[in-house]
Amino acid sequence: MIQHLTDIVVEARKKGKKRLAVAYGQDSHTLEAVYNAYKEGLVEPTLFGEKAVIEQVCRENDIDINAFTIVDEKSDVKCVQLAVAAVVAGVADVLMKGLVSTDKYMRGILNKEAGLFPPKGVLSHVSVIEIPSYHKLITVSDVAVIPLPDFKQKQKQIGYL
Numbered sequence: 001m002i003q004h005l006t007d008i009v010v011e012a013r014k015k016g017k018k019r020l021a022v023a024y025g026q027d028s029h030t031l032e033a034v035y036n037a038y039k040e041g042l043v044e045p046t047l048f049g050e051k052a053v054i055e056q057v058c059r060e061n062d063i064d065i066n067a068f069t070i071v072d073e074k075s076d077v078k079c080v081q082l083a084v085a086a087v088v089a090g091v092a093d094v095l096m097k098g099l100v101s102t103d104k105y106m107r108g109i110l111n112k113e114a115g116l117f118p119p120k121g122v123l124s125h126v127s128v129i130e131i132p133s134y135h136k137l138i139t140v141s142d143v144a145v146i147p148l149p150d151f152k153q154k155q156k157q158i159g160y161l
Contacts, residue, residue: 003137005130012042018093023083024076024099026053028061032101034096038067044069046092049099061071076100080108084116122146122156143151 004006022034026049039044047050051072058065060096073079082099085125086092095116098106110117117123123146129138 004136005128008128009040009105010041012038017041017044019043019091020094021083021086022091022096022098023108024048024079024100025096026047026050026057026098027075028057028099030096031057031063032061035063035067042092045069045110046083046086047098048083048086050074066147067107077104077108080105081111081114083107084111085114087116088114122149122153124149124157 002011020034020043022030022045025031025045025047029056031047034043034045034047038045045067046069048071051070052069055065056070057063069081071079073082076099079098083092083095087095095109096097106150109115110123112119124142126141127141127143129140131138142157143148149157
């Protein structure tokens with residue numbers, strides 16, 4: 001049974017590396033997180049962002065640039081479109097938000113013609129929380145998106161699994 005966040009990493013490693021598409025991944029926090037996931041053997045990352053900025057941030061933070069495939073693009077909106085398209089095409093398995101604002105990121109995901117969201121889908125999210133003084137993880141869903149889903153919405157959300 002998974003009882004700690006580190007257990008999730010152990011289980012993820014058993015599933016093999018995932019191809020990660022990072023939308024506008026050019027800030028130090030994003031690059032450090034992606035680099036750590038790469039070193040842990042969890043991901044093969046592709047960064048969609050401005051190559052010169054990515055190279056500079058990697059130099060400043062002692063991150064090996066060779067860990068990444070970089071798609072050079074200056075526009076944050078275009079980076080989201082390209083990263084989403086990579087997931088839609090099956091070139092990437094997982095999408096990650098970089099420095100792009102949440103509204104632009106969500107527009108790319110929810111785009112009816114080119115996004116990831118199914119027609120008539122129900123938006124959902126899950127957070128996993130570890131409290132050191134509690135014996136297991138706490139999972140919380142839809143606290144801000146759909147805090148009170150009706151039965152039909154719940155059925156759709158369960159179907160995403």
